[in-house]
Amino acid sequence: MTAEELLEKQTEELARQQGLKSRILCCTAAGCISCGADGVRHALAAEVEAQGRTGSVEVCGTGCMGMCGRGPLVLNSSDGQLYGNVTAADASALISDNASDREGLAARSIDLKAPFFSRQLKIVLANSGRVDPEKLADYIAAGGYQSLAKALEEMTPRDVVQQIKASGLRGRGGAGYPTGLKWELVAKQIQPTKYVVCNADEGDPGAFMDRSVLEGDPHRVLEGMAIAGYAVGAQQGYIYVRGEYGLAIQRLQTAIKQAEREHLLGTRIFEQGFQFRIDLRIGAGAFVCGEETALIASIEGKRGQPRQRPPYPPASGLWGAPTLINNVETFANIPPIIERGGDWFAGIGTEGSKGTKVFALAGKIANTGLIEVAMGATLREILFEIGGGIPNQKFKAAQTGGPSGGCIPEQYLDVPVDYESLAKIGSIMGSGGLIVMDETSCMVDVARFFMEFCMDESCGKCIPCRAGTVQMHDILHRITTGAASEQDLDMLKSLCELLRETSLCGLGQTAPNPVISTLKYFAQEYEAHIREKRCPAGHCHIAPAGQEARA
Amino acid sequence: MPASATANVKDNREKLLERAMSRHQYSGDALIEVLHTAQELFGFLSRPLLKTIAQKLRLPPSRVLGVATFYHFFSLKPKGEHTFVVCLGTACYVAGGLSLIENLERRCAKAGQTTADGKVSIETARCIGSCGLAPAVIYDGNVLARVTPQVLDTELNKIGAQ
Numbered sequence: 069m070t071a072e073e074l075l076e077k078q079t080e081e082l083a084r085q086q087g088l089k090s091r092i093l094c095c096t097a098a099g100c101i102s103c104g105a106d107g108v109r110h111a112l113a114a115e116v117e118a119q120g121r122t123g124s125v126e127v128c129g130t131g132c133m134g135m136c137g138r139g140p141l142v143l144n145s146s147d148g149q150l151y152g153n154v155t156a157a158d159a160s161a162l163i164s165d166n167a168s169d170r171e172g173l174a175a176r177s178i179d180l181k182a183p184f185f186s187r188q189l190k191i192v193l194a195n196s197g198r199v200d201p202e203k204l205a206d207y208i209a210a211g212g213y214q215s216l217a218k219a220l221e222e223m224t225p226r227d228v229v230q231q232i233k234a235s236g237l238r239g240r241g242g243a244g245y246p247t248g249l250k251w252e253l254v255a256k257q258i259q260p261t262k263y264v265v266c267n268a269d270e271g272d273p274g275a276f277m278d279r280s281v282l283e284g285d286p287h288r289v290l291e292g293m294a295i296a297g298y299a300v301g302a303q304q305g306y307i308y309v310r311g312e313y314g315l316a317i318q319r320l321q322t323a324i325k326q327a328e329r330e331h332l333l334g335t336r337i338f339e340q341g342f343q344f345r346i347d348l349r350i351g352a353g354a355f356v357c358g359e360e361t362a363l364i365a366s367i368e369g370k371r372g373q374p375r376q377r378p379p380y381p382p383a384s385g386l387w388g389a390p391t392l393i394n395n396v397e398t399f400a401n402i403p404p405i406i407e408r409g410g411d412w413f414a415g416i417g418t419e420g421s422k423g424t425k426v427f428a429l430a431g432k433i434a435n436t437g438l439i440e441v442a443m444g445a446t447l448r449e450i451l452f453e454i455g456g457g458i459p460n461q462k463f464k465a466a467q468t469g470g471p472s473g474g475c476i477p478e479q480y481l482d483v484p485v486d487y488e489s490l491a492k493i494g495s496i497m498g499s500g501g502l503i504v505m506d507e508t509s510c511m512v513d514v515a516r517f518f519m520e521f522c523m524d525e526s527c528g529k530c531i532p533c534r535a536g537t538v539q540m541h542d543i544l545h546r547i548t549t550g551a552a553s554e555q556d557l558d559m560l561k562s563l564c565e566l567l568r569e570t571s572l573c574g575l576g577q578t579a580p581n582p583v584i585s586t587l588k589y590f591a592q593e594y595e596a597h598i599r600e601k602r603c604p605a606g607h608c609h610i611a612p613a614g615q616e617a618r619a
Numbered sequence: 620m621p622a623s624a625t626a627n628v629k630d631n632r633e634k635l636l637e638r639a640m641s642r643h644q645y646s647g648d649a650l651i652e653v654l655h656t657a658q659e660l661f662g663f664l665s666r667p668l669l670k671t672i673a674q675k676l677r678l679p680p681s682r683v684l685g686v687a688t689f690y691h692f693f694s695l696k697p698k699g700e701h702t703f704v705v706c707l708g709t710a711c712y713v714a715g716g717l718s719l720i721e722n723l724e725r726r727c728a729k730a731g732q733t734t735a736d737g738k739v740s741i742e743t744a745r746c747i748g749s750c751g752l753a754p755a756v757i758y759d760g761n762v763l764a765r766v767t768p769q770v771l772d773t774e775l776n777k778i779g780a781q
Contacts, residue, residue: 102762136751273708352690
């Protein structure tokens with residue numbers, strides 16, 4: 069396909085869509101599918117057929133619409149009204165051209181003007197819930213692959229890197245390394261073989277942003293990777309995706325095949341000399357493989373164990389070749405930056421953190437789901453305006469960054485969410501999991517939970533992490549069962565220091581973070597468990613006094 | 620099933636595994652892909668199977684065993700007829716995932732094990748990414764949302780578990 073043909077295709081598809089009476093968008097992301105969206109979609113399609121309206125009404129499956137807590141979600145484009153908790157029995161009303169036929173569904177309608185939607189700013193998720201992830205034409209109609217065409221036809225690789233640098237985009241995997249700098253490092257290497265790797269090994273418990281992007285808009289990630297390949301001079305890309313993400317894998321496979329057929333990937337992309345292939349590598353369930361050197365080892369078919377850095381992957385990565393590794397959300401930001409320019413992107417967000425961030429809201433919150441906000445929004449805005457607050461209970465803490473992050477207490481709700489501010493209060497941006505806890509959650513138990521996670525997931529290569537996480541978990545377990553002493557608490561604190569300073573990779577270095585932050589903000593809970601042998605949240609089972617020695 | 624039919628099915632699986640290896644040019648780098656295929660075909664990775672793979676990919680058996688045991692996804696023991704995977708990610712944990720696993724462990728087997736009659740396997744997962752539906756359980760590949768111990772009891776009774 070040439071760039072002109074791409075434009076023609078877009079016009080054609082848009083005209084076809086406008087010719088329809090209505091499009092019925094049915095969310096088919098993993099969340100809605102597990103509450104029965106597949107059945108709803110089939111019922112809608114069957115109803116369209118039964119009424120003989122195949123020419124004027126189209127039923128499309130889409131990516132995540134955001135309000136995962138109220139799925140299955142269906143939207144009728146003719147009146148733009150979104151409905152939640154839909155069942156197959158609603159099919160006939162949902163496809164009707166007459167909005168009055170949907171009056172019976174009014175109680176389940178979701179107000180798109182509510183803060184949950186109006187306070188969001190969608191760049192990465194712009195197409196999510198609007199295009200069919202299994203149809204290339206849908207993505208093209210939404211302007212897809214035009215950034216790749218622009219990069220190849222109007223820009224040199226150096227221009228592309230310059231735009232990414234100007235945008236101020238930072239890695240969305242959690243650490244926040246400036247993306248443009250990383251690209252420049254790889255582009256500068258003189259070796260002929262280079263690789264682009266997309267890290268889709270989203271392992272933080274409570275995070276499902278990358279999964280939603282891959283399921284809802286896979287072509288966007290492919291396009292971002294192809295642009296990266298052009299910019300750094302790579303011809304081969306890999307997506308390392310979690311084995312648990314079956315639907316994402318399936319949709320990526322479909323998307324890659326479609327793009328190759330149209331020469332948007334593979335050889336002679338846009339009839340130019342540039343070629344770029346993308347292959348999938350399926351992870352096999354190891355959290356540590358999110359660490360870049362472990363991920364490389366895993367793609368090479370080895371145990372996913374990290375190695376000493378430097379050399380960093382931009383100098384020596386996959387099979388020793390220069391390798392660019394970015395996260396899913398980072399690649400998803402690339403097409404809009406190329407389309408609208410780095411300066412446009414740099415105008416969004418805060419001084420040090422540009423653009424938007426996707427968060428997965430979960431835990432004790434009214435609106436669980438997927439949201440995207442401009443950097444610098446406060447936690448209060450995210451949790452209470454967009455998230456709808458905490459049902460029936462009082463807010464206690466928000467956990468960001470998964471097992472490498474921390475718990476943020478109420479007094480910091482007005483801190484802007486960006487890389488620096490979160491680091492200052494002892495947490496991290498992380499990949500975007502945001503879990504809300506109320507008064508019924510015990511913070512010591514939360515710390516124990518994350519330590520158990522790190523203990524299980526430690527790869528065993530370096531001793532501080534392998535042995536330290538076991539010792540820390542042991543102490544935390546004793547605290548939550550009421551069997552710990554004051555010395556245990558001192559030992560816990562010194563182990564935090566030890567792991568942070570001496571572990572080989574990020575997993576061990578950040579494993580103490582949940583403990584450090586809960587010790588800092590919820591010290592009284594630790595003390596209550598140790599001195600008074602009671603759990604203030606009423607969560608832990610503590611044996612009555614006198615029996616704890618046997619626990 | 621007659622003996623010849625069983626043999627045929629087996630042959631077919633071996634052929635499919637062979638094809639997967641040849642697609643990767645018997646490269647040792649493709650070990651994880653090959654193990655994925657092998658587990659898909661045979662349900663689990665037996666010792667003889669691992670040995671065959673090691674020979675074909677020209678890798679030391681220790682490397683193949685090392686990789687197979689490193690990743691949670693690979694199982695070296697056969698699975699039960701039905702599998703419950705209880706999510707214990709943060710969101711599911713704070714929503715009560717623990718009581719679900721306690722219920723299953725009481726009724727069936729410890730997490731990571733299969734009941735003696737081979738009927739039910741119990742597993743746990745570290746976040747399946749369905750946090751909006753917490754607590755979630757994957758029952759034979761389908762995600763169940765907002766699960767309670769009662770829901771599990773109903774499912775267990777349906778399949779006649781003890």
